[in-house]
Amino acid sequence: MAEEYSESISNPNRSHAPGGRRLRPYTRRLRPWLAGETVVIQEVWRNRLWAARPITVVHDGGANLVLRCPKGTVRKVPATPPTRQPPTARHEWFADLLTRRDWILVDSVWDVSTLWLLRESEWHAVWVSYLESGGRLDLTGGTYVLIEHAAGRFEPAGT
DSSP, X not given: OGXXXXXXXXXXXXXXXXXXXXXXXXXXXXXXXXXTOEEEEEEEEXXXXXXXXXXXXEEEETTEXXXXXXXXXXXXXXXXXXXXXXXXXXHHHHHHHHHHOOOEEEEEEOOSEEXXXXXXXXXXXXXXXXXXXXXXXXXXXXXXXXXXXXXXXXXXTTO
8 A cells, every 4th residue: 555655754753863864854855745645644763663644635835734634544553562561651651662662553543634734844733633523622622733853755765
């Protein structure tokens, strides 16, 4: 399935290894993506894939990028290897996986529709999640600000 995606956007906020692949700012270094095109978001921690998901381009113009991850999207997420028990608290689980660097990737279904709003060179993204019915989500009202390194865009190897 991954071979059908022509380009990727990567979030290097979790990549700290020296000599890693240099990512270019997402805006104009490659051709603009077309509305409706599918790209892959990849999250990386110390040169190791942490999570990945296909996502649809809503708008790619100038310094602004709008992406949509619809409810029901199957994504890859980290999980504790079956050879050991995970910590019970979520923050301990994250710390354990990031420290050991032994996670496996498993399928997970995205449970809400989400728009991602990104601006060139800004160290955050705004996610606006919504129910298809128009109903509200939890206490945040569906808005989430993700503090991260500026996203980068690259062509897959061999293209």
